[in-house]
Amino acid sequence: MYILGIESSCDETSAAVVLMDEGRREILSNIVASQIETHRLYGGVVPEIASRAHIEAISGITYEALERANLKIEDIDCIAVTSHPGLIGALLVGVNFAKSLSLAYGIPLVAVNHVKAHVAAAYLEYPSLCAPFVSLVVSGGHTSFYRVDAPTDFVEIGGTRDDAAGEAFDKIGRVIGMPYPAGAAMDKLAYEGNSSAIKLPSPAILGDNADFSFSGLKTAALNYINSERQKGSEPNAADITASYTKVIVDAIVKKTDYIIKQSKPKRLVLAGGVAANSHIRRALEELCAKRAVEFCRPSLALCSDNAAMVAAAGYFEYLDGNFADTSLNASANDDGN
Ligand code: KG4
Ligand code: ZN
Numbered sequence: 001m002y003i004l005g006i007e008s009s010c011d012e013t014s015a016a017v018v019l020m021d022e023g024r025r026e027i028l029s030n031i032v033a034s035q036i037e038t039h040r041l042y043g044g045v046v047p048e049i050a051s052r053a054h055i056e057a058i059s060g061i062t063y064e065a066l067e068r069a070n071l072k073i074e075d076i077d078c079i080a081v082t083s084h085p086g087l088i089g090a091l092l093v094g095v096n097f098a099k100s101l102s103l104a105y106g107i108p109l110v111a112v113n114h115v116k117a118h119v120a121a122a123y124l125e126y127p128s129l130c131a132p133f134v135s136l137v138v139s140g141g142h143t144s145f146y147r148v149d150a151p152t153d154f155v156e157i158g159g160t161r162d163d164a165a166g167e168a169f170d171k172i173g174r175v176i177g178m179p180y181p182a183g184a185a186m187d188k189l190a191y192e193g194n195s196s197a198i199k200l201p202s203p204a205i206l207g208d209n210a211d212f213s214f215s216g217l218k219t220a221a222l223n224y225i226n227s228e229r230q231k232g233s234e235p236n237a238a239d240i241t242a243s244y245t246k247v248i249v250d251a252i253v254k255k256t257d258y259i260i261k262q263s264k265p266k267r268l269v270l271a272g273g274v275a276a277n278s279h280i281r282r283a284l285e286e287l288c289a290k291r292a293v294e295f296c297r298p299s300l301a302l303c304s305d306n307a308a309m310v311a312a313a314g315y316f317e318y319l320d321g322n323f324a325d326t327s328l329n330a331s332a333n334d335d336g337n
Contacts, residue, residue, distance in 0.1 A: 001077040055093050086330075122135075122296045125296070129267070160213065162215040175221075192242070197239035273303055
């Protein structure tokens with residue numbers, strides 16, 4: 001069946017068409033219009049500007065996704081839209097657009113959780129992947145472990161108690177002068193620094209748990225930078241980045257190892273924008289090899305926000321009969337309420 005995915009939860013407007021059937025998972029188009037250049041001027045996403053940019057882009061992007069897939073709207077069997085979590089005004093643009101299309105053309109509509117969609121990207125990359133598995137979602141807004149018992153059945157088994165890893169990268173990146181979002185640039189710069197140059201606290205919470213706290217790490221890095229500047233010297237950005245990245249990667253490995261020992265999964269799915277980080281990818285690759293766990297991580301284009309992952313997640317909502325109607329609303333919260 002052909003699924004049209006629509007994503008507008010943050011600063012990317014995206015539409016995609018995927019072909020999903022038993023044994024077939026194919027991306028026919030996946031168009032992403034990024035607003036990053038606009039938000040960069042302000043050092044972060046400005047919700048009002050994001051909503052307006054989504055309104056301007058969404059119909060053109062959807063038309064382009066259908067055209068690239070060589071299909072007409074009448075050929076689509078299901079429309080899948082991200083309804084939560086995210087920026088409420090941004091989400092509303094996608095939800096209202098999807099509802100209008102569904103109503104106008106009589107196409108079934110399903111609502112998709114953005115976090116589940118990140119995980120669903122792995123189904124597109126690994127056509128034989130099936131639940132159960134454990135997933136680690138690391139993004140700008142989330143850092144959580146899930147036990148995925150079925151494609152729509154997620155149980156959170158650990159995660160951050162405050163900020164997300166992506167937010168932590170972006171924040172310190174900004175302080176050392178990188179444009180928003182800093183994650184990808186910090187990934188590169190970390191190779192040029194000494195990862196033991198600066199002593200920073202681990203974001204892994206002590207004890208038998210799979211939890212993180214990034215706020216103390218952020219504050220410690222910020223204090224170090226400020227105290228160096230007060231002494232009149234500009235701290236070495238590469239050393240800060242390498243040291244900062246190392247404590248984050250080590251914490252992720254430590255907690256993933258804990259989860260592997262506790263849950264004994266056959267496979268681990270890494271997902272979310274920060275899953276593009278080469279240091280995290282390599283470290284988890286090594287850990288999974290050591291523990292004989294299959295490691296699945298989507299390609300970089302499927303890690304960041306895109307609508308193909310939304311369409312893939314929507315397929316499983318469709319199979320479960322979780323249809324939405326015109327009463328569908330957007331929600332900023334993880335549980336959709
Ligand atoms: O999943 P995503 O596109 O949006 C959310 O749902 O939050 O994630 C965006 C986050 C940003 O914080 C960005 O800096 C981070 O992913 N990111 C990275 C890398 N590429 C993107 N963080 C670390 N290393 C990267 N290579
Ligand atoms: Zn995302």
